[in-house]
Amino acid sequence: MLGGISCTPIDEVPNVLELRFEGVVGAQAATCGTSYDGLGTGGEQATLQDFRLYISGIELITEDGEVVEATLRPSAFSSETVGLLDFEDATGPCSDFGTAATNSTLQIEAPVGDYAGIAFDVGVPFDQNHLDVATAAAPLNVPSMYWAWNGGYKFVRVETTVSGDPYFLHLGSAACASDGPSAPPSEACGRPNLPRIELMGFDPTADTIEIDIAELFANSDIANNTENTAPGCMSGLDDVDDCTPIFDRLGLSYDTGTCTDDCAAQAVFRVK
Amino acid sequence: MGLVAAVGSLGWFGAGGCMSSDGAGTTPYVFDLPVGYPRPKIPESNPMTVEAVELGRHLFYDRRLSANTMQSCGDCHPQATAFADGIALAEGSTGHGLPRNTQGLTNVAYASTLTWGNPLLEDIEQQVLIPIFGEDPIELGASGNEEQILSRLRDDSTYQALFEAAFPDESDPVDFDHVARALASFSRSIVSSNSGYDRFYYRGDPEGMSESALRGEVLFNSERFECHHCHGGFNFSVASKTTSTSVAQTVFTNTGLYNLDGEGAYPPPNTGLFEFTGEAGDMGKFRPPSLRNVALTGPYGHDGSIETLDDVLDIYADAGRNIEDGPLAGDGRENPHKSEFVIGFELSDQDRADVRAFLDALTDESLTSDPALADPWESD
Numbered sequence: 001m002l003g004g005i006s007c008t009p010i011d012e013v014p015n016v017l018e019l020r021f022e023g024v025v026g027a028q029a030a031t032c033g034t035s036y037d038g039l040g041t042g043g044e045q046a047t048l049q050d051f052r053l054y055i056s057g058i059e060l061i062t063e064d065g066e067v068v069e070a071t072l073r074p075s076a077f078s079s080e081t082v083g084l085l086d087f088e089d090a091t092g093p094c095s096d097f098g099t100a101a102t103n104s105t106l107q108i109e110a111p112v113g114d115y116a117g118i119a120f121d122v123g124v125p126f127d128q129n130h131l132d133v134a135t136a137a138a139p140l141n142v143p144s145m146y147w148a149w150n151g152g153y154k155f156v157r158v159e160t161t162v163s164g165d166p167y168f169l170h171l172g173s174a175a176c177a178s179d180g181p182s183a184p185p186s187e188a189c190g191r192p193n194l195p196r197i198e199l200m201g202f203d204p205t206a207d208t209i210e211i212d213i214a215e216l217f218a219n220s221d222i223a224n225n226t227e228n229t230a231p232g233c234m235s236g237l238d239d240v241d242d243c244t245p246i247f248d249r250l251g252l253s254y255d256t257g258t259c260t261d262d263c264a265a266q267a268v269f270r271v272k
Numbered sequence: 273m274g275l276v277a278a279v280g281s282l283g284w285f286g287a288g289g290c291m292s293s294d295g296a297g298t299t300p301y302v303f304d305l306p307v308g309y310p311r312p313k314i315p316e317s318n319p320m321t322v323e324a325v326e327l328g329r330h331l332f333y334d335r336r337l338s339a340n341t342m343q344s345c346g347d348c349h350p351q352a353t354a355f356a357d358g359i360a361l362a363e364g365s366t367g368h369g370l371p372r373n374t375q376g377l378t379n380v381a382y383a384s385t386l387t388w389g390n391p392l393l394e395d396i397e398q399q400v401l402i403p404i405f406g407e408d409p410i411e412l413g414a415s416g417n418e419e420q421i422l423s424r425l426r427d428d429s430t431y432q433a434l435f436e437a438a439f440p441d442e443s444d445p446v447d448f449d450h451v452a453r454a455l456a457s458f459s460r461s462i463v464s465s466n467s468g469y470d471r472f473y474y475r476g477d478p479e480g481m482s483e484s485a486l487r488g489e490v491l492f493n494s495e496r497f498e499c500h501h502c503h504g505g506f507n508f509s510v511a512s513k514t515t516s517t518s519v520a521q522t523v524f525t526n527t528g529l530y531n532l533d534g535e536g537a538y539p540p541p542n543t544g545l546f547e548f549t550g551e552a553g554d555m556g557k558f559r560p561p562s563l564r565n566v567a568l569t570g571p572y573g574h575d576g577s578i579e580t581l582d583d584v585l586d587i588y589a590d591a592g593r594n595i596e597d598g599p600l601a602g603d604g605r606e607n608p609h610k611s612e613f614v615i616g617f618e619l620s621d622q623d624r625a626d627v628r629a630f631l632d633a634l635t636d637e638s639l640t641s642d643p644a645l646a647d648p649w650e651s652d
Contacts, residue, residue, distance in 0.1 A: 033553075076518040090522060093553050095391075095545060096611060097501075097510065101519045134310035134506050138518040143510040148493050148500060159612075166612035180486060181493035181500075182473055230495050231612055 014109040016073065017204045019058075019118075021104050022272065023051050023087030026214040033092025039160075039214055040222035046167065049093035050159035051213065052145060054124050056082045057196070060110050060204065061117035068115075070108040077103040077139045082124055084139035085211070093161070097144040108204075117200040118209075122171075122250070122269075123155030126192065129173065130184035147172060148181040155194065158213055159232075160222065166231035167222040169246055174235045174257060191257025193235055195250045197269045198262065208272045215267045219245035297440040298323050301457070305465050306474040310506055310514035312381035312460055315395055318453045320460060323438040328458025330434055331451055333647040336424045337404070338365040339417035345403065345455065346647055348374045348411075352640055354565035355462060360576025368409030371541050373576035376569040378639060379562050381460035384513045384521050388558045388574045389544035391522055396456035404448065414448070422446055462645060464564045468633035481633050488630025491623055497588070498613040508563035508634060524557035528592025528610040529573060531602035536609045539600055542575055555609050567635050581631060585624060591616030 023030035025048065026038070035047045058070045072078045077086065083106040090098030123129075124140065129152035133143050140146075145154050147170075156171040175190025199209065225231050226241045233243035240254055247254045251263025298321040303311060314320045331337055333346040343365035349355040355377035362370045372388050385391055386399040393399045403411040414421055425431045426446045438454060439445035465474065472480030481489070492499045502525055504510055511523035524545040530538045538544065538556040545554035558574045572578040578587065587593045591614055592605030604610070639645065 086519075091549075092551055095522075095549070095551070095554055095557065096525050097521075097523055099519045099521055132308065132310070132506065134512065134514045135308065135516055137516055141514075141516045142519055143505055143512060143521050144523070146505070148504060150493075161612070164608055168612070181489055231615070234495055236495055 015112045017070075017108050017110060019106045019108060019204060020208040021085050021106070022208050022210045023085070023104065024210050024212050024214075026212065030087050030213060032088050032090075032094035032098070036214070040162075040167075040217045040220045042221055042223050044162050044223045046160035046162045046217075046222060047093060048160055048213070049088070049096070050098065050157050050168075051087040052142075052154075053085050053122060053156040053158075053211070054082055054139070054145070054153065055085060055106060055120050055122065056125055057119075057121040058083075058106075058108055059119045060108075060113070060115040061119060061198075061200070063114055063116045067119070068110055068113065070110040073107040073109060075107070075138070076101065078106055079137055079139065082128065082139055084142065084145070087211075099142065099144075115204055116202065117198065118202045118204065119196060119198040121194050121196050123173075123194040124153045125194075126173075126188055129153055130176070130178075149184045150176050150178045150181045152176070152189075158216065160213070160217075162223050165223075165225070167217070167220070167225065168230070168232035168234065169216065170230075170232075170234040171246075171250075172235050174237055189257070191235075191237075193247075193252060193257045195252050195263045195266060196259055197251075197266055198264075199269060199271050202271045210270050210272045212268055212270065215270075216246060216249050218267070219248055221245075298438065301325055301461065303461075303463060305463065306470070309465050309470070309474050310382070310516070312379075312463065313513050313515050313517060314381075314460065315397070318395075318397060318456060320457050321438065323434070324454050324457040325461045326458075327431075327434040327438040328454035328456070328461075329645070330430070330648055331455055332458050333649055337412055337414075337421060337451070339413035339421060340365050342366075343412060345400075345412075348403075349377055351642075351645055351647070354378050354568040354636075354640055356569035358570070360571050364409050364411040365413050366410045368411075370409055370411070372574050373571065375561055376565055377459055377462045378464045378564045378569075378636070379507055380462060382507045382512045382514060382562070383509070383559075384511045384517075384523075385559060389524065389542075389547060391524065391545060391548055394520070396459050397452045400452050400455045400459075401448075404452070418448065422448070425451075462639070464636040464639045466638040467564065467636040470636070472633075482629055484626045484629035485633040486630075488626035488628070488633075491627055492630055496617050497627075498615065498617075499588075501613045502560035502611070503563050508566075509560050511559050512562070523560055524554065525560065525611040525613075526556040526558075526607060526609045527587070528604035528607045528614050529577065529587070530556060530593070530595070530600060531604045531607040532600065534602065534606070536607045537602075539575075544574070553609055556607065557609065563631065564634050565636060565639070567632050568640070581628060582624070585619060585627060588614060589617055589619040 025036040037045050039046045060068045071080045077084045086103045088094040088098045089102050090100045133146035154170045154172050158169040173189035176185040178185040229239045233246050244254045249267050251266035253260045301320040301322050335341050335344045348357045348362045357374045362374050386393040405415045435445045468480040471477035491497050536555050545557040594603040595601050
């Protein structure tokens with residue numbers, strides 16, 4: 001290590017890494033208004049109209065299995081603790097609730113090291129999840145990613161239409177007890193629905209993380225929504241048949257809203 | 273008109289262009305808002321001052337701003353009805369009919385885009401030029417009459433003082449750039465924070481919301497009614513921005529009001545976002561306005577074709593509007609571009625009463641009677 005004259009010692013220089021993500025549907029890039037074939041259990045064609053998700057709690061994992069916390073660099077799409085990936089650009093059918101700006105990278109600071117894996121939560125930590133979107137700093141300042149004080153944010157907002165009928169995933173915490181929609185819960189929600197994803201064989205300097213909607217809906221009958229329930233899954237307590245196949249793909253238990261076996265069975269996120 | 277503009281009076285937008293006044297001698301405008309109530313984002317090019325707001329208030333209610341002196345902003349945006357006009361479609365100063373309903377101005381400072389279907393109008397300074405200069409339809413009719421209108425202002429000692437106070441560093445601030453900035457500043461001062469909802473949630477008054485209104489709020493925010501998807505948040509429109517906004521959030525949705533050709537057509541010229549993007553799927557998509565003071569701002573819809581709030585609820589409960597006969601016939605419920613959140617719901621009499629109570633809790637009588645927002649010429 002260099003001593004140096006008035007240099008910052010090398011272990012104090014922030015090591016900035018850029019995490020690259022790609023939103024995909026199978027082998028194709030995910031873009032607004034594109035129709036994709038072969039989705040769901042029925043091999044349906046679906047048209048994409050939203051694809052956004054929050055990432056938090058990022059950790060890098062060394063070859064030796066040591067876990068190192070990473071902080072995000074603040075930007076229009078990130079705070080030090082939460083980042084927003086946004087693969088839609090408000091064109092075409094994304095014009096309802098989209099934002100013209102997009103984001104597929106997150107800059108993090110972590111000590112210099114040889115990293116072989118990464119872990120992160122898909123969503124917003126509880127202590128930030130139930131405040132006011134209108135006064136929150138980036139990236140929690142996007143109204144269409146918010147439900148209300150009580151429910152917090154949509155951790156994942158993926159929307160498709162199948163022959164014009166909606167099939168959505170709005171993943172967020174459920175069973176949150178509070179005095180009303182505009183009141184935050186004081187205790188953790190009954191179903192946090194916050195998956196933690198771990199990917200090994202990941203070199204942050206060379207690899208990209210793919211997020212695959214085809215995998216997300218692989219077990220879903222996207223042409224047939226259960227009657228009298230939200231279109232697709234909006235994390236409702238009454239939507240077991242539509243939500244369970246999606247939760248399975250994230251390694252989440254629908255009944256408890258927590259990871260089964262550390263969400264090891266998740267199939268949506270992969271290293272490229 | 274352009275670079276040959278000499279000192280001041282040539283060039284109706286002023287030699288200074290969009291440069292902001294240095295502001296020495298002006299008083300920063302401070303919003304009187306309760307803790308936790310978001311603050312509006314003010315553009316750097318038009319910092320908000322007490323003096324500019326006061327100038328804007330005078331201009332807003334002044335019929336001399338129209339070429340034929342027959343109409344002011346306040347004629348279509350009267351304070352008593354939360355700055356909306358209580359009719360489906362207004363007429364301009366020369367009798368041209370306007371195609372779309374006059375929107376109320378409560379919390380217009382927080383709108384992420386302005387007007388019903390334009391995705392490009394982000395600042396009020398841009399928007400006010402439309403009613404002032406627009407020719408199709410003519411509203412205030414300033415186009416071609418600019419010098420005549422500005423002379424009225426220049427020759428009026430009240431305005432001399434008001435312009436001087438608002439723009440003290442400019443030798444001749446009487447031009448339409450400064451008129452637009454002052455009107456925008458006044459408009460931004462129209463903020464509601466004393467409705468029943470605000471008193472309950474921001475001002476610690478448990479009487480602010482009745483039990484019925486609280487039940488209505490739950491319905492409003494439910495995945496059964498889905499209102500909050502478009503009309504959620506403190507501003508009751510997701511198409512909002514505040515001082516903490518970093519990524520622009522626009523919202524344009526089709527609520528199934530028309531279906532002229534069975535393929536989703538809305539009656540021209542009100543095709544909404546389609547008019548700007550040319551995308552077939554954008555037909556009939558309009559911005560969800562803030563629901564603050566909604567009980568005062570009927571009739572409803574982009575063309576004022578929905579008379580009452582009960583009619584609004586009926587349409588949403590029915591997942592759209594079916595018009596059975598006449599030139600606008602068509603089943604909007606089947607509109608292929610309709611938002612996936614307009615799915616219909618059962619609406620019991622109790623539900624209706626509760627949602628109505630909640631919407632009533634968004635009425636702010638202090639705003640409709642605030643002297644700071646009132647017509648200064650009336651008290652003369």
